[in-house]
Amino acid sequence: MGKKINLTIDGKKIQAMEGDKILWAALENDIYIPHLCAMKEQQQSPFAGCRLCFIEIEGKPRPVAACTEPALEGMVVNTRSESIDRLVEAGFNLIMSNHHIDCKICAASGACELQKIAKERKIRLKPKKLVQLDRNLPKDHSKDCIIYDPNKCVLCGRCVTACRTEGTAVLGLAYRGFERMVTTFGDIPLGETDCSGCGSCANVCPAGALIETDN
Amino acid sequence: MKLTNEEKTAAIETSQRILSNYNQEKGSLIPTLQQIQNELGYVPSPAMEVVADHFNVMKVDVYSIVTFYNQFRLTPPGKNQVKVCMGTACHMRGGNIIMDSWKRRLEIDCGETSEDREFSLDRVACVGCCTQAPVTVINEEIHAKVTPTRVEGLLYAYQLDKDKENKKAGEDN
Numbered sequence: 001m002g003k004k005i006n007l008t009i010d011g012k013k014i015q016a017m018e019g020d021k022i023l024w025a026a027l028e029n030d031i032y033i034p035h036l037c038a039m040k041e042q043q044q045s046p047f048a049g050c051r052l053c054f055i056e057i058e059g060k061p062r063p064v065a066a067c068t069e070p071a072l073e074g075m076v077v078n079t080r081s082e083s084i085d086r087l088v089e090a091g092f093n094l095i096m097s098n099h100h101i102d103c104k105i106c107a108a109s110g111a112c113e114l115q116k117i118a119k120e121r122k123i124r125l126k127p128k129k130l131v132q133l134d135r136n137l138p139k140d141h142s143k144d145c146i147i148y149d150p151n152k153c154v155l156c157g158r159c160v161t162a163c164r165t166e167g168t169a170v171l172g173l174a175y176r177g178f179e180r181m182v183t184t185f186g187d188i189p190l191g192e193t194d195c196s197g198c199g200s201c202a203n204v205c206p207a208g209a210l211i212e213t214d215n
Numbered sequence: 216m217k218l219t220n221e222e223k224t225a226a227i228e229t230s231q232r233i234l235s236n237y238n239q240e241k242g243s244l245i246p247t248l249q250q251i252q253n254e255l256g257y258v259p260s261p262a263m264e265v266v267a268d269h270f271n272v273m274k275v276d277v278y279s280i281v282t283f284y285n286q287f288r289l290t291p292p293g294k295n296q297v298k299v300c301m302g303t304a305c306h307m308r309g310g311n312i313i314m315d316s317w318k319r320r321l322e323i324d325c326g327e328t329s330e331d332r333e334f335s336l337d338r339v340a341c342v343g344c345c346t347q348a349p350v351t352v353i354n355e356e357i358h359a360k361v362t363p364t365r366v367e368g369l370l371y372a373y374q375l376d377k378d379k380e381n382k383k384a385g386e387d388n
């Protein structure tokens with residue numbers, strides 16, 4: 001640890017700390033790799049659930065997730081190729097197929113990681129070939145300073161981590177499959193939990209599912 | 216759903232008794248939940264809280280486990296357990312319509328129990344008599360080729376039985 005190494009990403013020679021995950025090395029050098037679930041503080045045990053950060057490493061037979069792959073001396077990395085783009089697009093489409101899209105009035109619009117991915121990789125926000133599945137779950141307005149709209153959640157799990165490190169650990173992931181969601185113990189509204197209203201969940205939400213309000 | 220006070224105390228006492236046989240090893244978390252489910256027929260919130268405390272994990276994580284596995288119930292099983300088959304054959308023959316009729320008539324959602332604890336509603340995947348699709352199992356009894364009217368009829372029959380019982384109980388007193 002702590003040793004500087006050289007690697008090449010998309011033909012650009014960069015330096016990184018040995019063992020740092022490639023995703024962070026790339027981002028710090030202005031090379032964009034789509035990512036939703038990765039958190040820098042969580043580098044040692046990444047969640048790796050969004051499957052959008054695929055890259056190719058020369059000498060490896062298959063694409064790997066950039067948020068779990070440690071940087072090593074002399075690595076040659078590609079962030080774009082036909083198969084990578086296809087993988088990312090497929091993953092992104094699946095996420096978007098049950099993401100409630102209302103960018104026009106969404107508070108996260110402009111700072112939204114989903115919009116960013118769509119723009120960077122030239123993918124439509126609304127997938128063409130998949131049916132849009134809106135779960136129509138009620139929004140949680142019970143806490144003054146936070147609005148939670150589960151229909152916009154992409155299940156990246158960042159709020160859960162943030163809530164545990166900075167907040168009062170009320171959030172968790174529950175249920176399975178299509179029903180999976182970020183929720184509280186017994187699905188009770190945030191206002192009735194020990195939530196301190198710290199807003200750390202809203203800070204890390206890549207979409208508009210958790211929004212901090214002024215009051 | 217609101218638990219009665221007796222249900223709450225039962226939940227807490229049972230979980231404490233079960234937990235007294237286990238150390239804090241996290242590997243025992245699911246076995247304890249299973250044992251609670253076996254004894255109570257469901258895993259209520261107070262029980263999850265006791266378990267979370269014992270294993271020193273966040274209670275929302277216990278909730279996460281209980282909602283993840285189908286074997287755990289969150290609500291007490293009703294006196295009459297209605298299970299609507301949603302297997303492939305039953306699904307093709309309109310199993311979801313039957314499910315909807317039950318939901319509407321019992322005024323509960325799948326996985327819930329009516330306020331009076333008389334009925335609980337669940338979905339099952341193929342009970343092995345696909346030729347009779349769509350199938351509903353009430354307690355152990357199989358009802359074949361169910362239609363929405365049949366749902367009404369079954370409930371009506373149940374109501375009659377209940378009235379008879381009440382009358383008898385009244386006479387006995």
Ligand code: FES
Nearest residue numbers: 048050051053067
């Ligand atoms: S950022 Fe790598 S899997 Fe989500």
Ligand code: FES
Nearest residue numbers: 300302305341342
């Ligand atoms: S699918 Fe319902 S009994 Fe087989």
